Amino acid sequence: MVAIAGARRATPADVDGITDIVTLAFAEDPVWSRPLSALDGEGRRSFWRLFVEGALRYAWTWLLEDGAATALWIPPGGSELSAEQEDRLSDVATRLGQEQERFGELMHRFEAAHPREPHYYLSILATHPDHRGRGLGMGLLAHTLTLIDQERVGAYLESSNPANIRRYESVGFAPISEIAYSEPGPVVTTMWRPAR
Numbered sequence: 001m002v003a004i005a006g007a008r009r010a011t012p013a014d015v016d017g018i019t020d021i022v023t024l025a026f027a028e029d030p031v032w033s034r035p036l037s038a039l040d041g042e043g044r045r046s047f048w049r050l051f052v053e054g055a056l057r058y059a060w061t062w063l064l065e066d067g068a069a070t071a072l073w074i075p076p077g078g079s080e081l082s083a084e085q086e087d088r089l090s091d092v093a094t095r096l097g098q099e100q101e102r103f104g105e106l107m108h109r110f111e112a113a114h115p116r117e118p119h120y121y122l123s124i125l126a127t128h129p130d131h132r133g134r135g136l137g138m139g140l141l142a143h144t145l146t147l148i149d150q151e152r153v154g155a156y157l158e159s160s161n162p163a164n165i166r167r168y169e170s171v172g173f174a175p176i177s178e179i180a181y182s183e184p185g186p187v188v189t190t191m192w193r194p195a196r
Contacts, residue, residue: 006065007143012056014063018070019049025126030186031160035099035106039092047092054081055123062144068131069140076118076153102182109179113190115156120148122157142171145193155193165189172196 010018023045026032036044055061055072062071074080081089096103114121127137148155157173159165165175173191180187 007062007140008065009059010056010061010063010070014061015049015052015056017067018052018056018061018063018072019045021067021070021128022048022052022072022124022126024129026160027129029160030162031106031181031188034181034186035096035103038097038099039095043092043095047089050081050085050089050092051123054079054085057082060120060144062140064136064140066131067128068134069127069137070124071122071137071140071144072124073144073148074121074123076120078121080121080123106179106181106188110158110188113158113177113179115154115192117154119154119156119192122155125157138167138171145171149196152195154195157191159189159191160186162187162189165191 026036026048027044036047039047052061052072055074058073058075058078060073060075062073064070093100093103122141125137125141145155155173157168158179159168168191169175171193173193175189176192177190178187179190
């Protein structure tokens with residue numbers, strides 16, 4: 001695991017930089033590239049910005065100083081989006097064309113799959129494409145998990161890329177279920193890491 005230097009809690013002033021990292025990191029994601037293909041570049045950026053703004057309501061969004069990677073955590077009892085952001089997401093969804101219904105179903109499945117016990121939810125872990133392959137995202141994840149472990153609370157995530165499952169397993173997550181985006185089509189693997 002790469003030792004991480006320069007990891008800090010993000011502030012609302014970081015919203016644009018974090019949105020850029022996430023938008024670029026998920027451009028070719030096996031799941032997210034499908035519904036978002038109906039949006040132009042600015043539309044995809046607006047979509048991801050909603051989730052960045054939602055996470056920045058809490059002090060659990062982390063950023064590497066050089067903008068190489070970011071981790072957006074929702075703390076126990078928190079919500080990924082505010083009610084106003086949920087309304088804005090509904091507006092974006094109307095522009096997804098034939099993917100709108102599948103996207104809505106996916107969001108409902110995500111909500112139903114969330115553990116009910118207190119946990120930190122890793123909404124997004126993203127590495128800027130210019131910094132991939134150096135272990136920076138996983139190093140940032142390990143750093144934040146160390147802090148979560150101090151609180152003795154579990155952690156949960158949804159992996160939309162099968163290539164990342166082994167990486168998440170290496171820091172203690174285990175698969176618990178799969179959510180299909182469409183049949184046939186890519187799946188999201190839900191993963192749990194018990195409190196330590």
